[in-house]
Amino acid sequence: MSTKEEYLNMLREARKQLPSVVASGERFMPPKPVIVIEGKQTHIVNFKEITNVLNRDPKLLARYLSKELGSPYFLTEDAKKLILSRRIDPRQVENRIDRFIGTYVVCPHCGRPDTIIVKVKKTWILRCLACGAETPIPKI
Numbered sequence: 001m002s003t004k005e006e007y008l009n010m011l012r013e014a015r016k017q018l019p020s021v022v023a024s025g026e027r028f029m030p031p032k033p034v035i036v037i038e039g040k041q042t043h044i045v046n047f048k049e050i051t052n053v054l055n056r057d058p059k060l061l062a063r064y065l066s067k068e069l070g071s072p073y074f075l076t077e078d079a080k081k082l083i084l085s086r087r088i089d090p091r092q093v094e095n096r097i098d099r100f101i102g103t104y105v106v107c108p109h110c111g112r113p114d115t116i117i118v119k120v121k122k123t124w125i126l127r128c129l130a131c132g133a134e135t136p137i138p139k140i
């Protein structure tokens with residue numbers, strides 16, 4: 001077998017091992033939170049990057065995490081970094097971010113993340129720009 005054939009075979013094998021959703025580019029992959037414990041604080045170093053990809057106001061996710069994790073917080077300049085003023089297990093932080101995405105970002109009807117939050121009177125609604133579904137969500 002020539003080197004070129006070997007190379008092509010290798011590519012084919014690698015592609016087979018990819019789950020089909022990844023291969024088609026359909027899966028929504030928000031950045032993994034980078035969490036650093038500093039003294040008595042928990043820092044989410046790439047907070048801005050996460051909220052940019054989720055297309056959500058950093059203050060909204062900050063408030064959610066603060067409430068869920070029972071910790072006061074502050075955002076650094078430009079909301080680059082979120083600082084929770086308590087030591088929190090990074091797995092708990094990741095878990096709450098996943099939950100936030102499940103409730104406040106991904107449309108429960110079509111599973112796409114192309115959504116916006118609209119406030120109608122006192123109700124919060126997750127409006128999907130892909131399928132048009134409107135889902136009431138809990139206020140934060």
Ligand SMILES: [Zn+2]
Nearest residue numbers: 107110128131
């Ligand atoms: Zn949808």
